[in-house]
Amino acid sequence: MLCTGKRPKRNHALVVSTLILTALAIPPASSHDAPKGWSYPYSCCSGVDCREVPKKAITERPQGYVITSTGEVVPYKDARLHDSPDGEYHWCSVNGADNTRTICLFVPPKSF
Structure with a gap:
């Protein structure tokens, strides 16, 4: 067999197939x-x-x-605070646990 520097098409198809299957197996990063x-x-x-x-x-x-x-205080000017679109409190904590730090806190808008 002569060495021409070209790879057989079979290897190319295998690489492409592997990449496609890998991409399909990884769930997209998204919120809920x-x-x-x-x-x-x-x-x-x-x-x-x-x-x-x-x-x-x-x-x-x-x-x-x-x-x-937890007793944690999230200051009023903290970047983790967000307006709640539905007027309810929503708390985002590490792994959704009740005893971990706050990632984000959604609060109802102040009523005047």
């Missing part, structure tokens, strides 16, 4: 939806971190919003 249909931003949620929480789970103090289960 809140119960009322709006999507949590990907920066806040990897599919399990965010959930709607009752009003009693978040309290307001002069320093900011307090996560009742």
Whole structure:
């Protein structure tokens, strides 16, 4: 067999097939939806971190919003705060656990 520097077409097809199968097997990076249909931003949620929480789970103090289960204070000017599109509190914490730090907090707009 002469060495021409060309690879057999069979190897090329195998590489392309492998790349396609790999791409199909990797789920796309996306957020998930809140119960009322709006999507949590990907920066806040990897599919399990965010959930709607009752009003009693978040309290307001002069320093900011307090996560009742952890005592963590999220200051009013913190970049993790977001307006809640549905008027409910939504808390995004590491792995969606009740005892971890806050990733994002969605709060209802202030009523005047």
